Each structure stands twice: as structure tokens, then as C-alpha cells.
Amino acid sequence: MTVLIDIVKDQARSENGQRAAALSAKYETMTPQDILRDAIRNEFFGDITLSSSFGADSAVLLHMVSEIDPNLPVLFLDTDRHFFQTLQYRDELKAKLGLQNLVVLKADETEAATEDAKGTLWRTHPDACCDLRKVRPLNRVMERYGAWISxxxxxxxxxxxxxxxxxxxxxxxxxxxxxxxxxxxxxxYFAQHDLPPHPLVEQGFPSIGCFTCTKPVEQGQDARSGRWADSEKVECGIHNPIYGGEGI
Known part of the structure; x- marks a missing residue:
């Protein structure tokens, strides 16, 4: 029975990987708005959500989604370490765009008290901090969905x-x-739709995460070079293939 279950899982992974590749090829020639319409209304109807950091470029995708389905769940990972400007920007965009289903996710209080009692995990073990405050909260809510927009x-x-x-x-x-x-x-797109910029962009933050782990970026550097600067860390972990999927 175990062997049969493994075979079924392998087949599902392969089929889903092929579906992802086919959709990716199909969407390569489409506009972002058309991609979103097809994904939200057809391919993943009722089974898709959007994750947003409400960062430097977030208003673009949020605006597009608001015009297609303002009731689409929008997930925001509140790490308790965001710049206060990000929280203000989140609330501003929610009101301006008429987003009706903002879902704020936070670390489990018991896990946070056990694993980061001193509040210094971001410094001593940044991967563990991201896992506690981003990966696990997102994983828990994503049990309800089959797809998400980034x-x-x-x-x-x-x-x-x-x-x-x-x-x-x-x-x-x-x-x-x-x-x-x-x-x-x-x-x-920002100019065309008169979207407000994140207040930290003009201060040299083209990519904005937690205030503990984000620095301004010098001209000519990658937009994300200010995230976990002076370390080998480049992602928080929510986009890693953590379920063992082969991706495409």
C-alpha cells in the first residue's frame, strides 16, 4: 500500500509540474492582467489567494487584483518587525483600492515565546526567524488553497x-x-493609475522587508541586495520548494 501511495504521489507531482509548465508557456505571451483574470476566474477559481508584502512595487499587483476581484484573499505576513511606514502603506492601499479580504498572519504566540524569547533570533539565526514568522504562518493558511499569486x-x-x-x-x-x-x-503603471509609492522607496529601499534585515541599496545594485545584506541569505524561505516539488 505504501508503494502504491508513493507512486500516486509521484504521478501527481509529475502531472502538476507539467500543468505548471504548460500554463507558464501559455502565460508568457499574455499581459499580467490577462494572466490574473485567467488564473483567478478559470484555472484556479475559488482556490487561489495573493500574498503581498505591501512593499515597494506591491501596489501594482494589488491594483490589478482589485479590478478583477476585490474580495480575493490578500495575505500579509506581519512579522512584528515591519517598518511602521509599511504598516501605514498597507492600510492606505487597502482603503484606496477597496480590498475587502485582507488576512493578517502572525507567528504562533507559543512558538514565538519558546523559540525567540529574547527577540534576537533575527540576528543569531535569520533563517529560523523567517521560518517562525513567515514560512510557518503562511503554510498553515495555505492548507486552504491550491494556488497563490506572488x-x-x-x-x-x-x-x-x-x-x-x-x-x-x-x-x-x-x-x-x-x-x-x-x-x-x-x-x-504607477504613473498611469496614480498609485501612491511606498514612502521608503525615495530613501533608497527598492525592496522592503523587516527593519532588522533591510538596508538601502546603492545605485546599480540588485533591487534585493539590501535584504540580509552582508550575508549569503537571499530569500526568506516562503518561495523555496519546501514540499519536495521538482518545480519546472
């Missing part, structure tokens, strides 16, 4: 240069409708 883009860093538009992580499909867009595309 705002990652290929231009942001060398590690995202080959980002597909649709991925399979072993348990969920991830849709990256802005993968092809450049900073110029994003800037043009």
Missing part, C-alpha cells in the same frame, strides 16, 4: 532571473504574473 519579478535579482510565470512547489501552484516586467514597466 509579485516576484525576474529583474529583481540574479536568483530570480529565470523565474517561470507558473511554478509547482510540490503542494501549490504559484503564479507570478509580473515576472517579465521591468522597473520601467512598474513605474509606468
Amino acid at each position: 509579485g516576484r519579478k525576474r529583474h529583481q535579482s540574479s536568483t530570480r532571473a529565470n523565474l517561470p510565470i507558473v511554478e509547482w512547489d510540490g503542494k501549490h501552484f504559484k503564479v507570478n504574473p509580473l515576472a517579465k516586467w521591468t522597473q520601467a514597466d512598474l513605474d509606468a
Whole structure:
């Protein structure tokens, strides 16, 4: 029986990986808005959510989603270490765009008290801090969904240069409708729709995470080079293939 279950799981992984590859190829020639409409209304109807950091470029994707389905669940990982400007920006965009289903996720209080009693885990073990405050809270809520939308883009860093538009992580499909867009595309969309910028962008923060682990970026550097600067860490972990999926 165990062997049969493993065979079924392997087949499902393969089929879902193939589906992700086919959708990614299909979406490569489509606009982000058309990708979102198809993903939300057809491919993953009723089974998809959006995760947003409410960071530097987040208003673009949030605006697109608000015009397609303002009731789509929008997940925000509140790490208790965000810049206060980010929390203000979150509330501003929620009101301005008419987002009706903002879901705020936080670390389990018992786990946080046990694993980070001194509040210094971000310094001593940043991967563990991200796991506690981002990965686990997101994993818990994602048990309800089969797919989620992210705002990652290929231009942001060398590690995202080959980002597909649709991925399979072993348990969920991830849709990256802005993968092809450049900073110029994003800037043009901000201007066209009169979207407010994150207040920290003009202070040299093109990518914004927790205040404990984010620094301004010098001109010419990757947009994400200020995240976990002076370390080998480049991602918080929520986009790793943590379920054993082979991706595409």
C-alpha cells in the first residue's frame, strides 16, 4: 500500500509540474492582467489567494487584483518587525483600492515565546526567524488553497532571473504574473493609475522587508541586495520548494 501511495504521489507531482509548465508557456505571451483574470476566474477559481508584502512595487499587483476581484484573499505576513511606514502603506492601499479580504498572519504566540524569547533570533539565526514568522504562518493558511499569486519579478535579482510565470512547489501552484516586467514597466503603471509609492522607496529601499534585515541599496545594485545584506541569505524561505516539488 505504501508503494502504491508513493507512486500516486509521484504521478501527481509529475502531472502538476507539467500543468505548471504548460500554463507558464501559455502565460508568457499574455499581459499580467490577462494572466490574473485567467488564473483567478478559470484555472484556479475559488482556490487561489495573493500574498503581498505591501512593499515597494506591491501596489501594482494589488491594483490589478482589485479590478478583477476585490474580495480575493490578500495575505500579509506581519512579522512584528515591519517598518511602521509599511504598516501605514498597507492600510492606505487597502482603503484606496477597496480590498475587502485582507488576512493578517502572525507567528504562533507559543512558538514565538519558546523559540525567540529574547527577540534576537533575527540576528543569531535569520533563517529560523523567517521560518517562525513567515514560512510557518503562511503554510498553515495555505492548507486552504491550491494556488497563490506572488509579485516576484525576474529583474529583481540574479536568483530570480529565470523565474517561470507558473511554478509547482510540490503542494501549490504559484503564479507570478509580473515576472517579465521591468522597473520601467512598474513605474509606468504607477504613473498611469496614480498609485501612491511606498514612502521608503525615495530613501533608497527598492525592496522592503523587516527593519532588522533591510538596508538601502546603492545605485546599480540588485533591487534585493539590501535584504540580509552582508550575508549569503537571499530569500526568506516562503518561495523555496519546501514540499519536495521538482518545480519546472
